[in-house]
Amino acid sequence: xxxxxxxxxxxxxxxxxxxxxxxxxxxxxxxxxxxxxxxxxxxxxxxxxxxxxxxxxxxxxxxxxxxxxxxxxxxxxxxxxxxxxxxxxxxxxxxxxxxxxxxxxxxxxxxxxxxxxxxxxxxxxxxxxxxxxxxxxxxxxxxxxxxxxxxxxxxxxxxx
Numbered sequence: 457x458x459x460x461x462x463x464x465x466x467x468x469x470x471x472x473x474x475x476x477x478x479x480x481x482x483x484x485x486x487x488x489x490x491x492x493x494x495x496x497x498x499x500x501x502x503x504x505x506x507x508x509x510x511x512x513x514x515x516x517x518x519x520x521x522x523x524x525x526x527x528x529x530x531x532x533x534x535x536x537x538x539x540x541x542x543x544x545x546x547x548x549x550x551x552x553x554x555x556x557x558x559x560x561x562x563x564x565x566x567x568x569x570x571x572x573x574x575x576x577x578x579x580x581x582x583x584x585x586x587x588x589x590x591x592x593x594x595x596x597x598x599x600x601x602x603x604x605x606x607x608x609x610x611x612x613x614x615x616x
Contacts, residue, residue, distance in 0.1 A: 471607025476530055478599050481606025494602045502529050502595035509580045509588020511540045517553055522589050528596030528603075542567070544577035555579055 467485050474481025479495030482488070505513055514536045516523040526533045546556045547567035556562055561573025579585060 465609075467607055467609060470609070471603060474599075474603040474606035477532070478529060478602060481603060485606055485609055487609070494599075498529060498595050498599045498602065499532070501598065502526075502532065502592050505588040505591030505593075505595065506536065507588075508591060509585045510577070511536065511544060512555070512577060512579045513585060513588035513592050514540055517541065517545075518555070519589065522593050525593035525596045528600045529592075530599065533592075533596065540577075546576075 467481075470481040470485035472481070473484040474494075477495070478498035479491035479493075482491030482494055485491075513519075514523070514526055514533060516527075516537045523533075523537065526537075541553055544562075545553050545567075546560070546562045546569040547553055548569055555577065556569060556575030558575060558578075559572070560575060561570045562568070562576045563570050580588065
């Protein structure tokens, strides 16, 4: 027996689920295959960008405009940014959070810059950083389309 098509019209629960986690809205909207494809595509592109350019491609402090697009991935982007800001950047005097200079390390307990040592994170160079940032931002924009699709589904029929 064929499965019935997912419901049409506005689906607020699916819209909220899609905004929380990529693909969750389609799963809640009774379209789990599409949800799995959305999750795989969006998260694959997002984490692929991090793999290409390093964790520094998700940076709400230094690359705020790009982060607006990356934030559309949902809480995952905010979690990665929190990890980056709190564990990989130095907390300089005056409340300034920045990348460590090449000749300084990071105190693991306070996050303050320490003279000598190795920086906890080295920003990727040139095109690698740009490509990784672009991948992660496109993932957010793709997820925006998926959120709209989950919240306002249309009945899809297959033409043979």
